[in-house]
Amino acid sequence: MFMLLFFGIIGFAIGRVITLCISSFFHQRNYLNEACANTMIILGSGGHTTEMLEIVKKLNKDKYVPRFYVVSENDQNSVDKLLSIENDKSEYKIYVITRSRKVHQSYFSSIFTTLKSFIDCIPLLHHSRPNLILCNGPGICVPVCIVAYLLKVFYINSACRIVFIESYCRVKTLSLSGWILLYMTDLFVVQWPELAKKVSRKVMYFGRLT
Amino acid sequence: MEFKRIFVTVGTTEFDHLIEKLSEKEVYETFKCRLKCKELIIQRGKGKEIDFSHFEDINVQQFDLKTTIENDIIEADLVISHAGAGTCIDVLGKKKPLLVVVNDTLMNNHQVELAEQLNKDGYLVYCFLSNLVETLEKFDVTSLKEYETGNLNKFIEYLDDFMGFI
Numbered sequence: 404m405f406m407l408l409f410f411g412i413i414g415f416a417i418g419r420v421i422t423l424c425i426s427s428f429f430h431q432r433n434y435l436n437e438a439c440a441n442t443m444i445i446l447g448s449g450g451h452t453t454e455m456l457e458i459v460k461k462l463n464k465d466k467y468v469p470r471f472y473v474v475s476e477n478d479q480n481s482v483d484k485l486l487s488i489e490n491d492k493s494e495y496k497i498y499v500i501t502r503s504r505k506v507h508q509s510y511f512s513s514i515f516t517t518l519k520s521f522i523d524c525i526p527l528l529h530h531s532r533p534n535l536i537l538c539n540g541p542g543i544c545v546p547v548c549i550v551a552y553l554l555k556v557f558y559i560n561s562a563c564r565i566v567f568i569e570s571y572c573r574v575k576t577l578s579l580s581g582w583i584l585l586y587m588t589d590l591f592v593v594q595w596p597e598l599a600k601k602v603s604r605k606v607m608y609f610g611r612l613t
Numbered sequence: 614m615e616f617k618r619i620f621v622t623v624g625t626t627e628f629d630h631l632i633e634k635l636s637e638k639e640v641y642e643t644f645k646c647r648l649k650c651k652e653l654i655i656q657r658g659k660g661k662e663i664d665f666s667h668f669e670d671i672n673v674q675q676f677d678l679k680t681t682i683e684n685d686i687i688e689a690d691l692v693i694s695h696a697g698a699g700t701c702i703d704v705l706g707k708k709k710p711l712l713v714v715v716n717d718t719l720m721n722n723h724q725v726e727l728a729e730q731l732n733k734d735g736y737l738v739y740c741f742l743s744n745l746v747e748t749l750e751k752f753d754v755t756s757l758k759e760y761e762t763g764n765l766n767k768f769i770e771y772l773d774d775f776m777g778f779i
Binding site: 430432437440450453457458461462463466534535564566568570571572573574575576589590592594595597607609610611612613 | 699730766
């Protein structure tokens, strides 16, 4: 009986993953038709944060609202930068999550911190129920996007769109986060023609964004 | 073309090989005679301070880090920098001639790819430490194109449509 249930769930998940993957190639419009979208923005270290905030500055603040920023612990720099572009406290919220692996951390202990960062993502995504996740490749976007994808697979938050913008400095190869998340995203943007031709038919290319 | 004020920047890392190379006599001659440099400003990051006392006719200033180097870029006639993406964007955005020196001691440095690409598109000149002097000798600012800002608006429009906002 349990075996049957187990295989049923696995079968369902596989079917759902295949459908999501195929539909992500067509970039269907969102049928929510709501006036605004809960937007989650994932900030990483240095360059990633600067690039992401340039995009956020251009978003229509009345439509992409409320905005949930995700930063890794001890990343005061990203917090300072985002505070310089946000002024209405009712429109945004900042979440802090554990980093999967700090520099010089041993691989063994990083298993636990990775697990912790996945667990951190569950309440985060449950409270904010994003309609859109914007990320551009810092390490912490991997657990957030994987958990958001699983919630989609099991129809817990199926209205969530994951948008990945590959960093400006990626000219010929995808970043590791990009490779991991490529087929989980609903929209994947690269900024250089060579990369657009090479990776997959799935990627979108608008020219450089910077 | 005269480059009276040259600004060298290595970002938040260190690139001592570049600063050492710049302090060589050969480079001094090129700066003085070919580029007509009068002032050299060096932002050396985490690297060590290097002696420039033999640069008799050029006024050299050095510092490690600053909250913003925006003014240093604006005031410069030529910027020599490491291949960091952030630095390249900052300098090109301010429409300053840029020479990127690639740190070939860093392995798998994908930032080299960015320098190559921006060079191919005609926005900057790049070189390695080994050919720095020749590159400075034949540096021609008229061969460079002005950097055009990217297509961020196109992406935002697409995203609005994608989210069902149009």
